Amino acid sequence: xxxxxxxxxxxxxxxxxxxxxxxxxxxxxxxxxxxxxxxxxxxxxxxxxxxxxxxxxxxxxxxxxxxxxxxxxxxxxxxxxxxxxxxxxxxxxxxxxxxxxxxxxxxxxxxxxxxxxxxxxxxxxxxxxxxxxxxxxxxxxxxxxxxxxxxxxxxxxxxxxxxxxxxxxxxxxxxxxxxxxxxxxxxxxxxxxxxxxxxxxx
Amino acid sequence: xxxxxxxxxxxxxxxxxxxxxxxxxxxxxxxxxxxxxxxxxxxxxxxxxxxxxxxxxxxxxxxxxxxxxxxxxxxxxxxxxxxxxxxxxxxxxxxxxxxxx
Numbered sequence: 001x002x003x004x005x006x007x008x009x010x011x012x013x014x015x016x017x018x019x020x021x022x023x024x025x026x027x028x029x030x031x032x033x034x035x036x037x038x039x040x041x042x043x044x045x046x047x048x049x050x051x052x053x054x055x056x057x058x059x060x061x062x063x064x065x066x067x068x069x070x071x072x073x074x075x076x077x078x079x080x081x082x083x084x085x086x087x088x089x090x091x092x093x094x095x096x097x098x099x100x101x102x103x104x105x106x107x108x109x110x111x112x113x114x115x116x117x118x119x120x121x122x123x124x125x126x127x128x129x130x131x132x133x134x135x136x137x138x139x140x141x142x143x144x145x146x147x148x149x150x151x152x153x154x155x156x157x158x159x160x161x162x163x164x165x166x167x168x169x170x171x172x173x174x175x176x177x178x179x180x181x182x183x184x185x186x187x188x189x190x191x192x193x194x195x196x197x198x199x200x201x202x
Numbered sequence: 203x204x205x206x207x208x209x210x211x212x213x214x215x216x217x218x219x220x221x222x223x224x225x226x227x228x229x230x231x232x233x234x235x236x237x238x239x240x241x242x243x244x245x246x247x248x249x250x251x252x253x254x255x256x257x258x259x260x261x262x263x264x265x266x267x268x269x270x271x272x273x274x275x276x277x278x279x280x281x282x283x284x285x286x287x288x289x290x291x292x293x294x295x296x297x298x299x300x301x302x303x
Binding site: 006021028029031032035036040041045047048052059060061062065068121128132135136138139142143154155158159163164186189190193194 | 204205206207208209210212213215216217219220221222223224225226229230231232233234237265
């Protein structure tokens with residue numbers, strides 16, 4: 001909350017609650033400031049699970065239409081942002097399940113920069129860059145090959161560094177189920193990495 | 203190649219490269235334009251569902267009544283008794299007046 005006083009923060013919160021109340025009373029126009037304020041977070045989350053901008057926009061659109069339709073179920077006990085993030089994560093998970101066929105792409109079509117990055121990793125794992133475009137593409141490829149639940153868990157637990165409890169709240173899975181799925185997801189990821197062109201790197 | 207190390211490295215790459223949060227121009231306007239049509243569509247869907255349910259239950263009731271009438275023992279006398287009793291009850295006051303005269 002750097003740069004925002006406590007009073008300002010309360011005013012913002014009150015305004016948000018008022019906006020939601022107005023939408024529930026039938027004033028749909030009050031929904032627009034909420035869309036404007038939280039769309040960056042929705043888009044950032046959607047970009048974790050989809051690559052094409054058209055797909056990302058579809059996810060964001062679905063999130064907001066769902067949010068509008070289900071706003072009555074928002075009880076105001078937790079911040080609106082948390083409720084919206086739960087909805088976003090579940091929509092992204094639904095998207096992954098709908099696009100499972102895309103996981104079939106092979107590693108045989110690795111680009112030259114991706115091959116170079118892997119070769120550098122094999123020879124000098126400590127010095128290989130984490131900011132290279134090739135590394136980013138390779139991560140995207142590996143994540144795309146994971147099953148929907150494995151990808152969700154790896155993203156939330158390992159990449160976004162969320163706790164098991166947080167993931168359980170976001171996904172509506174139980175804590176033991178999150179732990180089991182995390183264990184399986186790591187194993188699945190290693191299995192996928194093992195399929196990298198063996199003659200070159202293993 | 204150490205797969206565990208490669209996995210750790212790739213996750214570190216993903217962590218170091220958080221996706222952007224840029225929103226397409228006038229995205230909120232697009233959403234707002236979709237909301238009213240969606241509400242109308244929802245209402246129409248609700249009406250359609252309600253009508254289908256009403257139609258299905260009406261057909262079920264009609265079939266049950268039809269079956270009841272068809273399979274119940276046909277007794278013309280009972281039916282005439284019922285209509286006669288109904289007529290007698292309805293015209294009881296008139297009959298009393300006629301008898302009194």
